[in-house]
Amino acid sequence: MPETLLRLHFLSLLLLSSCAFLSSSSTIDVDDVVVGLVACLPRQIEAFTQFTNEFDTRSCNHSDYSNNGAWCDNSTGAVTKIHLTGCLSGTLKPNSSLFGFQQLRHLVLSNNNFISSTLPSKFGNLNRLEVLILSSNGLLGEVPSSISNLSQLSILKLSKNKLIGSFPLISNLTKLSVLSLSQNLFTGTIPSSIFTMPSLFYLNVNDNHLTGPHEVPDSSTSSSLEFLNLGKNQFEGKILEPISKLINLKRLDLSFLNISYPIDLRLLSSLKSLLDLYLSGNSLLATSLSADSDIPPNLETLVMSYCDLNEFPNVLKTLNNLRGLSISSNRIKGKVPEWLWTLPSLSTVLLGNNYFNGFQGTRKVLVDSSVQMLDIQSNHFEGEIPLPPLSLNAFYARNNTFTGNIPLSFCNRTSLTVLDLSYNNFTGPILQCLNDFKIVKLRKNNLEGNLPDSIPDMLYNGSLLRTLDVGYNQLTGKLPRSLLNCSSLRFVSVDNNKIKDTFPFWLKALPGLQVLTLRSNKFYGPISLPAEVPLAFPKLHILEISDNNFTGSLPSNYFVNWKASSLETNDDGRIYMGDYNNAYYIYEDTMDLQYKGLFMEQGKVLTSYATIDFSGNRFEGQIPESIGLLKALIALNLSNNGFTGHIPLSMENVTELESLDLSGNKLSGTIPKGLARLSFLAYISVAHNQLIGEIPQGPQFSGQAETSFEGNAGLCGLPLQGSCFAPPPTQQFEEEDEEEGVLNWKAVVIGYGPGLLFGLVIAHVIASYMPKWFVKIVGPDKHKEADPASLFDSLDSRWDSSSNHM
Known part of the structure; x- marks a missing residue:
């Protein structure tokens, strides 16, 4: 109608x-x-x-x-x-x-x-x-x-x-044709009548507390069920026997069933129409994985992650229609068999998080494969890396021990968009075709030379490059100005190299740049433009420039034009830098972060917060009052510089702040009491400055270590030892200009009558400043891997969401 x-x-x-x-x-x-x-x-x-x-x-x-x-x-x-x-x-x-x-x-x-x-x-x-x-x-x-x-x-x-x-x-x-009850708290069994409902073809009860056994009537030959997801429940008994009667099934998910016995895949051999089978998180009967086992013959997708597999499943030899395979996060050792790459339809292969140490066959074993996406990250692969398949779109080899040069043949794979070779032992120069990809991650290798500065085709056609991470190598020279042609660039990390250049003001022309990490290089000079012009990066929200030779002062309006001070989020409250909801890409944009006094690697860089790290440079002058405009700032590190003046009162407006490090400067005055109202503030250090007065009291301060306030002769109160009401030291503090609105400490001691002494200490501090945001990025040795099985989880969610429009 x-x-x-x-x-x-x-x-x-x-x-x-x-x-x-x-x-x-x-x-x-x-x-x-x-x-x-x-x-x-x-x-x-x-x-x-x-x-x-x-x-x-x-x-x-x-x-x-x-x-x-x-x-x-x-x-x-x-x-x-x-x-x-x-x-x-x-x-x-x-x-x-x-x-x-x-x-x-x-x-x-x-x-x-x-x-x-x-x-x-x-x-x-x-x-x-x-x-x-x-x-x-x-x-x-x-x-x-x-x-x-x-x-x-x-x-x-x-x-x-x-x-x-x-x-x-x-x-x-x-x-009823579609029924989804997943991710609830339902208990009991599934009524047998459900499996024979005349129109029901989609049933998802994943992630509940359902138990078994459940029964499927013999009349189930007339069942319309094509999609069945029973994963993450507490089924007991022989669950596969009744399922084997649902002969029209095309997609079956039995992941993480918490059953006490191994699954025998041969019991599913009657499901001739089955195309997609998900078995992650279960124990699989070893004999059902042998080459002569009878399993559903037309499988196109088979996911067996987290199944404690010790050997490569030879049963895959018989699956000529297989397109997607995940055996990641198991305990498989040895070499990847050569026959795997001869499967005619194979497109996606996830082998990450195992103990593989090599490939059977020659270095060209992968070249003629039909594989488009290959994940071999977090294994024990060593020696020279195999030459990539001609059809390759995405390649993940992070966290292995590959050596030698990166093959030039990667530049000849015209469909390749994602290349992650980080955390290996590659040597030699950087590939000259970096800007031909969307994602380039070469972090923590031993690469040397300059970053390529000109790609002829790119100058005319633009570049698709969105992520460039070459941190922790031996790179020299300058930042390539050809990055200006990468209009899609969002993430740039060149930290821990030997790059010698001035601050890249020119990158502000990139409309989508969100993360810039220059830490631990040889950058030098000012980071503010002449005539106190505010710095304008339209979407930048993470800036990490610590441990360089930057100098000069910052104008009070330095952060006024930072548009990313407040950020939108998606349904789960977060927005990720990478295509983390895209079924094809499983990469993560990661960074090394100094946060709350600790060094860690942050995976899946969120855009729902802002961080700034200017530490370890030679900045001077006052902290810009515009810092208070950065509402999304969660971490600010300005330590080990020469900043003077007061801690801006406007910092109390940065309500999301969790980590604040101002140590090792020449800051004076008192600690603003408003910082005690920052409910998320878990770490603060103002050590080794020239601060005076009582430390604000509250859980944000009382829980800090004494070392966070040491080196300030005029500070008193918890967590420091001693009382603020003891006679003050004989130190004279200069009175600040009234235009700054600050009155320094004064002590008045009034004596009246023999033996009677009243001490009155009056302290009144008014400070006015407004800051914005910045954070730090530092390197750990541990690194968190993306879960390769998320590829198939994403496909599952897209199937589920598609029924919204039916």
Whole structure:
């Protein structure tokens, strides 16, 4: 039946007295007069407004008309579809006005914040519903039995909530085709009738507390199930025997079942239609992995990560249709067999986190393979690296002991976009084709020479380069100015080399640059422009330039134009630098970070925070008051410089700050009391300055080590020993200029009468400054690897999410 989209976006509902409508094939502005379309009934508009007013909608994207709103039937004017995701906050009431929409057929209320809400039984009154999606809402309690009244229901998704109780009563919903109950707290068994529902082809109960055994009737030959995900439950008994009756299955996920016996893959040989099989986190019967074992013959994807495999599964020889293979995170030793690369359809191979030490065959063993994505990271591979496959798109060889030069043949792989050879022992020069890739990670090798400075094709066609990490090598020369042609560049790390250059002001022309790490090189000169012009990097939020020879002072407005002081986040509250939700890329943008006084490697660099590290240079003058504008700053390190003046009072506005290091400078005055109100501040060091007065009291300060405040003769109070009310040292402090708004310490001792001495110490400090953000990046020896199996997890989530549009 034709429908008209009612552009009842929340803001429009509250501000407009009338609405415009959209047909399924046209887009009409809100203020347009629509002729020829039947408007929603006024009482329907009023009812929808009433429903949205039951919630806080301030987090809604009021410009996203395509996803959120309501649709009305052209002929009746009744609301038939409501789609409100990611912006409702409040309680879903048992008597909500939502249940007055008796003509409703599609209801999508996912990714909302339904506080202390259960599933109202009145959902059963919406008996015309065909689609009901309530995922990721924090819903509590049991699924009401009235859900079984929805006889027209085709799609039911209740995943990612906190629902409890036994399996919902849905077996009489004969039109149900998609059922997702994953990531809840359901218990008990799966009713056998579920497996013979006539229309059900998608069933996902992953990550619950379901137990077994479950039974599948012999009549299951008529089962429509094609997708079945039972992973992360507590099934017991012989789970594979009943599953083997579901002969129409195409995708089966049995990952992390927590069963006490090894899985015999031969029991699944009857599943001739099975294409994708996920077995990670289980023990597999060794005899079922031998070359002569009978397993589903048409498998295209096989995932066996975290299965404690000790030997290479020779059963793979028989899988001529195999496209995706993951045997990562096992204990397989020896050499990768040569026959693997002869499988005709093989495209994705994940072998990371094992004990492989080489490849059978010659150095050219991979060249003619059909493999497009190859992950061999975190093994014991040594010697020269094999020549890459001609069809290669992404190559991950991080954390091995490869030696020799990086083969020039990488430059001849025109489809190659991701190259990660970091944490090896490669020597020789940097490849001249760096800018031909999207991701280049050569960190912690022994490469030498200059970074390439000109690529002819790049000068005309631009570059796709987004990540360049060549830290911890022996590189010399200057930063190549050809980086200006890399308009997509977001991450640059050249730390711990021997590069000698001035500060790259010219990089501010890159519109998307977010991370710049220059630590421990030979950079020199000022980092501020003449005439106190504010530095302007449109999206830069991590700047690490410690341990160089930078000099000069910073103007008070230095951080005014830093646009990334507040950052947007995605559904889980974070945004990652890399394509971490992309099924094809599994790389991580990592950096070495000095944080809370410790050195560590940070994997998956988040863009939802900002960090600054200027330590170990020769900066002088006052800390810029604009530092307080950097709302997303979580770590600031200005230690071991020559900064003078006061700690800016504006620093108390940096409410996300977790780590602050101002030690080893010449700062004077008192520690601003407002810092004690920074609830996330877990580490602070102001040691070896010229600070005076009482240390602010509060959990942020009392929990610090005494060494964080040592070297300041005028400081007193916990955690230092002694009292602030003892007679002060005979030291004269110069009175600050009244324009600075600061009064220094004074001591007044009044004596009256013999034997009676009253001491009165009056301290009053007013400081005015406003800072912004910066953080540090430093190197560890340990490195966290990306989980290669996330590739297939992402594919699984995309399958699940695609059913939203069915």
